[in-house]
Amino acid sequence: MATQLSLRSLLDNDKLTGPNFSIWLRKLKIVLEHERTMYIITDPAPELPPANARVAIRDAYQKWTSDRITVRCIMLAEMSDEFSRRFESAQPNEIIQVLNESFGVPDDDKRYSTSCCIFNAKLREGASVTDHVLYMIELIERLSKLGFSLHEQLGKDAILNSLPDSYRPFLTHYRMTKPVLNFHGLLGLLQNFEKDNQLRKGPVNVVGGGAGRRPFGKGKKQK
DSSP states (O other), X not given: OHHHHHHHXXXXXXXXXXXXXXXXXXXXXXXXXXXXXXHHHHSOOOOOOOTTSOHHHHHHHHHHHHHHHHHHXXXXXXXXXXXXXXXXXXXXXXXXXXXXXXXXXOHHHHHHHHHHXXXXXXXXXXXXXXXXXXXXXXXXXXXXXXXXOOOHHHHHHHXXXXXXXXXXXXXXXXXXXXOOOOHHHHHHHHHHHHXXXXXXXXXXXXXXXXXXXXXXXXXXXXX
């Protein structure tokens, strides 16, 4: 119980006031995910089971009813007085729908801002190529969830275009050899190049690299 209370406290400093809806919703989802009640705001409500329904079905419906009350109370408790009064008789799904219509960011705006982040991203000299590429992969996946799937080749082009001048030898070799790989395969090559050329300022953390000779490294020449 103490763990639940500590997670619910995430919302204490961000009670819903309207303009902070996106922050409030993100933290609410963290709490509900931890308490395994996220389905209350994501899944459709089940039908009321008939009187002769099996015990398991009746128990499942009873659990849903209990969880819905819990989620509703959490939501109302973490709102300003104005909003808690406004939604006093509403159910969780209704609350989310109304708030999203009033304060949510339209999908078109999200697609535009995400696309801008992808194609304007630049890796700073000395910064971690791992963190940078994973961030870009996350943006590409986010764009896909918004209904705009970026072709994998275009996504790889965006990643390559974001590299600084120190990666020019990598780019030259990459364009000559045209390796067939996915995003994480590209990341593995970049990690090896970063390590072999000591481009990272600080400890290097290479994950997912392949075994054997590195294709873009400055290793020893074979005799």
